[in-house]
Amino acid sequence: MNRTIKYSYAHWGPFLYKAFLEQEEIEKINNLCSKESKDYRDNLAGLIKHEHVIDVKEIFPIINPYINSYMEAYSTYGYKPIGNKVELISSWVNYMTKFESNPLHTHDDDLSFVLYIKIPEGLKKEQENTVGNTAPGAISFMYTLGTGEYQVNKHIFMPQIGDLFIFPASLHHSVNHFQSEGERVSVSGNIKITNG
Secondary structure, three states: OOOOOOOOOOOOOOOOEEEEOOHHHHHHHHHHOOOOOOEOHHHOOOEOOEEEEOOHHHHHHHHHHHHHHHHHHHHHOOOOOOOOEEEEEEEEEEEEOOOOEEEEEOOOOOEEEEEEEEOOHHHHHHHHHOOOOOOOOOEEEEOOOOOOOOOOOEEEEOOOOOEEEEEEOOOEEEEOOOOOOOOEEEEEEEEEEEOO
16 A cells, blocks of 8 residues: 655754855956955965955845845744844955865854855866765865764755855854865855844
8 A cells, every 4th residue: 555654854953055146146246356355364264375355345235135035944944033133244255276175163153154156167077076075175064073874964065156055153164175276266254143
């Protein structure tokens, strides 16, 4: 006798959100990025030569609709509302090149985001040809350090141009180095949520 069994499941603990920006939005953000802006490395964990400040007042109007979407989605999936006032505290751009990496770390404030605006062509080929699970240039989000069977404690993404991730600032994440030529350019920021 065949029957349908209804079930539900949780993927893991943190609410990790992924969206995709329009080309026009990517271009606007790209125009805000410069290696001539203030060096931001003293505030970051990355082993990256070029990490620079982005003006939060300029980038916030582009990112804010996605932050609001995150908050709405968070409430929709059974959680309580997380506030009604959003403030972008800091934002920066990482120009990652071969052999650079971003070790396991967290961010400050309540939420964080990372957006990809450039991926080298060689990195795509490197990812396809890599043996094992080293995932060059991928971003890994890790919830716990447990390694037992049947635990979903890590999500790994091979980023594409336009990919945007929003996540709790306390969620550990890292990026492995790669060996391809070119720059892997990502934009990040820290967000404060309050009841205003």
